[in-house]
Amino acid sequence: MMLNQSDPTRPANPGTPNRPSGRRRPDLTLPLPQRDPSLAVPLPLPPPTSSSAGTTPPISSSSVSSTPALSDLDRVRRIGSGSGGTVWMVRHRPTNRIYALKVIYGNHEPSVRLQICREIEILRTADNPFVVRCHAMYDHAGEIQILLEFMDGGSLENRQIRDEPFLADVARQVLAGLAYLHRRKIVHRDIKPSNLLINSRREVKIADFGVGRILAQTMDPCNSSVGTIAYMSPERINTDLNQGAYDGYAGDIWSFGLSVLEFYLGRFPFGDNLGRQGDWASLMVAICYSNPPDAPPTASREFRSFIACCLQKEPARRQTAAQLLQHPFITKSSHSHGPPSSSGSASSAV
Structure with a gap:
């Protein structure tokens, strides 16, 4: 808020007592709050002053x-x-x-x-x-x-993808989308199978970035989807971990790795009950304090290594989307296999 400052060269208004000089203290300042710009989508400039407060910003x-x-x-x-x-x-x-x-x-x-x-x-x-x-x-x-x-294949929720070359192709496409968003300083914050959509051309795309984060700030946390909590990284759930620091990009990688492992297993990696019908306390304890889930011995060595590069408890040890695109699991696959099988109905998630 700006204060009106009187011009000392102008006479005081009639009936207004003269204020003593020296009341202005230019040395007193109010520090602006600091924020981490990497954890949010940057906002554009405010709308023109002719727009009234609370109206939709004009579109070009x-x-x-x-x-x-x-x-x-x-x-x-x-x-x-x-x-x-x-x-x-x-x-x-x-x-x-x-x-x-x-x-x-x-x-x-x-x-x-x-x-x-x-x-x-x-x-x-x-x-x-x-x-x-x-x-x-x-x-x-x-x-x-x-x-x-419109993605005519719906979401990848409840899909099982045991074919590793096709799973590698799915992972490659999601990583390419994440790398693009991260380069633009956009953190998704809600990567999960229901936010990964597929079409009849086997193109996989990331959905629901940005808006979900704003809405989550305005809703009662008790009404939030347990499914969303299930894919959060440990340090995001428990701020005491990682010295209280949260890296949104690394958080996206944890959620991505958990989703890819779920595709392979055909179930939620921390257990069928947790994240589906399980209680919140057990779910969060499992994510924060148990060892990260890993790929089973029946999977290839490349896939087990790939999952381990994503599901590290320490955020700094997780590879970035750009690094994961160079992982042997991604680069050695032929990407020529068919679409995933479905163990449930395909629908676009909200």
């Missing part, structure tokens, strides 16, 4: 011209739902193109809505073949709706 004319109108979208069927919202398969009438429309639940405070809108605009600039494309955002009738690239 170039993006408006390529944004489908919400009124031109027909909902075909629901393809996913959860505590955060619902995902619909929609058809754009003028072009007959298919999209996914994510409708976010909740009446959020104006400041939260503004932050969500700003970050979605940043996410719309993400252009990578291994990241689900965000085409548009609508703030309509109290609902925030996000128009996304």
